Amino acid sequence: MKKILVTGGLGFIGSHTVVELQNAGFEVVIIDDLSNTTIGVLDKITEITGTKPDFHQIDLRVKNDVKNFFENNKVDGIIHFAAFKAVGESMHKPLDYYENNLGALVYLLQEMRDRKLDNFIFSSSCTVYGQADELPITEKAPVKTAESVYGNTKQIGEEILKDASKAHNLNIIALRYFNPIGAHPSIKIGELPLGVPQNLIPYITQTAAGMREELSVFGDDYDTPDGTAVRDYIHVVDLAKAHIAALERLINKNNKKGFEYFNIGTGKGSSVLEVIKAFEKASGKTLNYKIVPRREGDITAAYADTTIANKELNWKTEKTLEEALGSSWKWQQQQ
Numbered sequence: 505m506k507k508i509l510v511t512g513g514l515g516f517i518g519s520h521t522v523v524e525l526q527n528a529g530f531e532v533v534i535i536d537d538l539s540n541t542t543i544g545v546l547d548k549i550t551e552i553t554g555t556k557p558d559f560h561q562i563d564l565r566v567k568n569d570v571k572n573f574f575e576n577n578k579v580d581g582i583i584h585f586a587a588f589k590a591v592g593e594s595m596h597k598p599l600d601y602y603e604n605n606l607g608a609l610v611y612l613l614q615e616m617r618d619r620k621l622d623n624f625i626f627s628s629s630c631t632v633y634g635q636a637d638e639l640p641i642t643e644k645a646p647v648k649t650a651e652s653v654y655g656n657t658k659q660i661g662e663e664i665l666k667d668a669s670k671a672h673n674l675n676i677i678a679l680r681y682f683n684p685i686g687a688h689p690s691i692k693i694g695e696l697p698l699g700v701p702q703n704l705i706p707y708i709t710q711t712a713a714g715m716r717e718e719l720s721v722f723g724d725d726y727d728t729p730d731g732t733a734v735r736d737y738i739h740v741v742d743l744a745k746a747h748i749a750a751l752e753r754l755i756n757k758n759n760k761k762g763f764e765y766f767n768i769g770t771g772k773g774s775s776v777l778e779v780i781k782a783f784e785k786a787s788g789k790t791l792n793y794k795i796v797p798r799r800e801g802d803i804t805a806a807y808a809d810t811t812i813a814n815k816e817l818n819w820k821t822e823k824t825l826e827e828a829l830g831s832s833w834k835w836q837q838q839q
């Protein structure tokens with residue numbers, strides 16, 4: 505049985521990926537510092553799969569702790585989620601973001617180099633494309649100057665991986681996620697935003713639940729069919745499965761280059777108003793919303809061309825926007 509280290513394995517995407525890894529027959533060891541999640545998620549994963557993953561509470565910024573972990577654990581692959589991810593916060597705390605998102609990455613790669621470990625999957629983001637000149641966005645689209653420190657950590661992270669792959673003969677895949685949403689169909693795991701949500705779906709579900717008065721729709725004067733911004737919302741379970749596909753590509757040595765990257769989205773763009781309508785349909789609730797000015801830093805439209813990921817990873821999304829929103833709503837209701 506192959507043993508896979510999942511860093512940030514108790515977070516939103518990490519926990520869903522752990523479940524899919526276990527379902528696919530992998531043994532999982534999780535590292536998480538619990539900075540943005542709770543230990544209860546470990547029990548929920550166990551309830552879903554029937555197997556408790558090995559867990560280590562480690563802060564990956566502590567190099568010695570990282571070293572100690574690898575001294576005692578031999579792994580066949582690493583899926584690295586652990587990172588800070590709040591765009592706004594990253595502008596006020598750039599050094600914390602660079603330290604956590606890039607320092608930890610370097611420490612992990614050094615251990616891989618020193619111990620001859622291989623197979624690394626990195627959480628990247630469609631944010632590397634900025635406002636792409638052409639839609640849908642293919643992997644050929646140029647990486648644009650990052651708008652945020654968070655985005656910059658993803659770009660620099662990819663650069664580090666490319667260089668490390670080349671110099672140390674490591675096989676690495678970066679997955680450039682579009683907008684992950686939804687919750688596990690068991691409704692045992694999902695997104696746990698702390699405080700006032702910044703992202704659209706948690707804000708919608710909290711508004712529908714009466715925790716927020718109304719949703720602000722940021723701008724209706726974009727150059728899109730209905731004037732609201734367009735994104736590619738992907739169900740987190742579909743996204744989790746892309747990691748298994750990428751991992752199997754590396755383990756089976758089907759990769760074509762040492763460092764590869766793929767767009768992970770549905771290929772379908774949805775406007776904010778379309779998401780609101782789909783949510784109302786999925787939940788049976790009417791949503792309070794008003795149009796307000798654009799949010800600074802937002803782009804007009806981003807959705808993936810997934811042709812390459814579909815072919816090379818032998819993976820495609822299976823769930824609809826309504827399914828994703830329905831699961832987000834159920835998750836919200838049982839909080």
Ligand code: UD1
Binds near residue numbers: 721723799801
């Ligand atoms: C954000 C991050 C991105 C990250 C992604 C997934 C920014 C600039 N980018 O993307 O790096 O990968 O989350 O975590 O923050 N909206 C509203 N009202 C709201 C909230 C959002 O109208 O209360 C709109 C936004 O203007 C946007 C869309 O909904 O058009 C999606 O917003 P959001 O969920 O925050 O994701 P992104 O901004 O696309």
